[in-house]
Amino acid sequence: MPISPNQGSTGGGTTVTITGTNLGGATAVHFGSKLATITANTATSVTVTSPSGSGTVNVTVTTPGGTSNPLAFFYVGAPFKASLSPVSGVTAGGNTVTITGTGLSTATAVNFGTLSATPTVVNDSQLTVVVPTGLAAGAVGVSVTTAGGTNNGLSYTYVDGPTIGAPTPASGPASGGTAVTISGTSLTTTQSVTFGGVPAPFTVINDTTLSAVTPPGTAGAVDVAVTTTGGTATETGGFTYVAGPGI
Secondary structure, three states, rough: EEEEOOEEEEOOOOOOEEOOOOOOOOOOOEEOEEOOOOEOOOOOEEEOOOOOOOEEEEEEEEEEEEEEOOHHHHHHHHOOEEEEEEEEOOOOOOOOOEEEEEEEOOOOOEEEEEEEEEOOOOOOOEEEEEOOOOOEEEEEEEEEOOOEEEEEEEEEEEOOEEEEOOOEEOEEEEOOOOEEEEEEEOOOOOEEEOOOOOOEOOEEEEEOOOEOOOOOOOOEEEEEEEEEEEEEEEEEEEEEEEEEOOO
C-alpha cells in the first residue's frame, strides 16, 4: 500500500494519496494519533490532507473491513535560509545563485518575486538556482519551497545592463590624460572603464553620465568598455589615440 508523497510539512496541509485494495468506504485515516481529512476515496485509493505533526508517524486507513497495515510518513520542518550569493544580476537572468541555510534537501522551487525556477540541491544546507528573466529592474523577494513549506526573507536585485555612446571628446593624445564624458544608461553601478583594455580612472556623475581620464595608449582607434553589476557595454573604436608630433 504505497503513500505519495511520503513526507510533508510539520504544519500539515499536504495532499497525500494512499493506494491499495479494498479501500472503498474509508471512515478514517490516521497520521499517528491524529485524523487526516479525507478528500477523495475509491476502492483503490484514499486522498487526504495531512494534519500537523512532527517526526515519523504511522499512517493507517480504516474501512468497514478493518484497519490497514501502517505506512511511514515523515514530517519535515520549514526551510531556513541564511544567505544568497550573488545578491544582484542582469535583468535578463541566466546567472547562477547559491542559497545556503538548513532544511533545503527537499527544495522543489525557488521564487524570484512571482517568477519560479527549479533549484539544484547540493545538500541539506545548500542549493543553486539559475535566475529567471526579470520583469523589470529592481529588488524582488526570494522564497524557497520544500516539503516542509515555504520560507521567505531574502532579496535579489535585478539590474539593467548598461549602454554607452562614444566619449566626448572622442580623441586625444596617445600619452593619455584626456578628460572625457561618457553618456549612456544604467551606469550607477559602474565598476570599471577601459580604453583598449586598459583601466581608466572614472567618476560616476549619475545613472546616465560618467567622467573618465584616458590612460596612455597606442595611436589608433580603441574600444571603450564600461562594466557594471548589470554587465558590460562596449563602444567599438569609440576613442582614437593621436600620435604626438615628432621633429
